[in-house]
Amino acid sequence: MDIKNYPLLRVNYNRLEVNNNKYIFHVPSSSVFELSKSSDEVLSKLENNEELTLEDKEILKEFMSLNLVGNQFREKPVKVEKFPAKALVLNVTSGCNLSCTYCYKEDLTSLKNxxxxSFEMAKDAINLFFKESPDLKNYSITFFGGEPLSNLPLIKQIIEYANEFFGSKSLNIGYAMTTNGTLLTKDIIEYMYKNRVDLTISIDGPKALHDKTRVFENGKGTYQSVVKNLSTLLSVYKDRIVxxxxxxxxxxxxxxxxxxxxxxxxxxxEIGFAPVTSGENEFFNLTSQEQAKVFDEFKILGEHxxxxxxxxxLxxxxNIHRTIMDIxxxxxxxxxxxxxxxxxxVSYKGDIDLCHRFTGSDFQSFGSVEEGLDKKSLSKFLENRANEKDSDCQSCRARYLCAGGCYHENYIKNKSPEIKGHQYCDTLREWIDFVTVAYIKIRENNPDFFDKFLTNKGVENETF
Structure with missing residues (x-):
């Protein structure tokens, strides 16, 4: 069999070896397949331009069905005509009682300013949210700021309204909030728990590290204030993850x-780390040495x-759990x-932004609560990004797990969220390889783990 008739598509797989067993990470499906001895031999022949035999024909057909051999499948162009949002972010305030030196929020102000x-704006946003996504069973509202707890009266009004709004339709509504933790009290914590508000605490480590950047407006560190409230929070939320x-x-x-x-x-x-590599203020970006150190220590935690x-x-x-779930x-x-x-x-003024990170930025909004969602403009943006034929990304084995990276990071780095960022591609590919090997090790030794701890069942496999 002439190998020239069966071109190998190296961009669609990555070889891995775990405990002397051979695997491939199948890029088009973000899946892992173990290679039999015969499959490994045929793949090696293709990789080394060696002659194939008639006995290799059946395996070759399997490779062709996986698009490992033959002509590269063309991705169908994405058309974005519906916007079935399951999550609504309400930026209830621009004010914050902290003055964190690295904060990216461009509309951030002091509490005084x-x-x-308004409650009317929030109600109209929820009505618009449901109008655009009327066919779902589960919805969620995230309270954001600033420090959202600085506008607690509005949050309580929104929860009361949303409970009635979605409850009257026999639909589920959940809530989430990321807070700096300094304004929490026992009464607030118990209220949040009772109303099913999932809380995430922003905290950067031990006092010496946390207080370097997370400070009050007077420059005083916030560590002691956060920790003082934390024991109460964890005791009330003892059956939920914070x-x-x-x-x-x-x-x-x-x-x-x-x-x-x-x-x-x-x-x-549960702990998640967000490395800053492309912040607008270069002073706070991790150095290349620090990025390497972070990645090395991520791998140590990954082994754990x-x-x-x-x-x-669990x-x-x-950071590793999310990617394990994706694979x-x-x-x-x-x-x-x-x-x-x-x-x-939705910003406190009613502008509809791509996400909460863009609130207050110079990047365009996509309509407003008053005028409605600008579907034409948003469709154009999303379709341009999804259908972009970037040669670097199209040949990357992480392309369907990364999809070009965070819009906001690209906006800060390249002045446009439409230009894909390449600031740490090699590190990301190496991390994806590490996580894929981790997935294989877990699957081979304890497959029940996935049913027990991976909870995104029923989510669409392809996100455009």
Missing amino acids: SGNM PARVTLTRGVADVLEIWNHLKNELGFK YIENAIKGK NGFS HEGRKKRLPCGAGVGLLS
């Missing part, structure tokens, strides 16, 4: 130290995740996230 969303969200900036990059403090000393069950998963436990390292479900993304499709963000 804060702009607050994640810690850590922002890694220059000088605050000791992942293992931060993990140990938050997990073992403060008692968080694997060990726990094989024992049937260690709470959310297990064969997630195929043409867009990096649900911004503009699965999620709508």
Whole structure:
């Protein structure tokens, strides 16, 4: 058999070896397949331009069905005509009682000068939200700011209204909030718990690290104020997960130290890290040495995740858990996230933004609560991004798990969210390889782990 008739599509797979077993990560489906001895031999022949035999024909057909051999399948152009948002972000205030030095929010103000969303604006936003997504069973509202708890009276009004609005239609509504934790009281915590508000706490580690950047307006560190409220929060939310969200900036990059403090000393069950690599203020961006250190320590935590998963436990390292979930479900993304499709963000003024990160920025809004969603403009933006034929991305093995990276990071880095960022592609590919191997190890040793801990069942495999 002439191998020239069967061109190998190397861009559609990546070889991996775990415990002397051969696997491929199948890029088009974000799935993992184990290679039999004969399949491995045929693939090696194709890779080395060696002659195929008639006995190789059946395996070759399998490779062709997986688009590993033959002509590259052309992706169908994406048409975005509906916007079935499941999540609504309400930026209830621009005011914050903190003055975190790395904050990306361009509309951020002090509490004294804060702009607050009105109850009428919030009601109209919820009505618009439902109008655009009338056929779902589950909806969620996220309260954002500023510090959202600085506008607690509005939050309570919104929850009362939304409970009645969705409840009268026999639909489910849930709530979420990320807070700096300084304004929490026992009464507030109990109210949030009673009303099913999932809370995430922004905290950057031990006092010495946290207080470098997360400070009050007078420059005083906020660590003690957060920790003072944390024990009450975790005791009330004892049957729910309260994640810690850590922002890694220059000088605050000791992942293992931060993990140990938050997990073992403060008692968080889930921790996620957000490395800052393309912030507008270069002073806070991680150095190349720090980025390498962060990645090395991510892998150490990843090994810990694997060990726990094989024992049937979840260690709470959310950075690896999300990608494990994507691989297990064969997630195929043409867009990096649900911004503009699965999620709508409304500013306190009523502007509809691509996501909460763009609120207050110079980037365009896509309509308003008063005038409605600008579907034509939003469709054009999303379709341009989803259908972009970028040669670097099209040949990348992580292309359907990354989809070009965060819109806002690209906006900061390249002055446009439509230009895909390439600031840490090599690191991301290496991380995807690490997570794929982790997935294989868990699948081979404890397949029940996925049914127990991967909870996104029923989510569409392809996100445009």
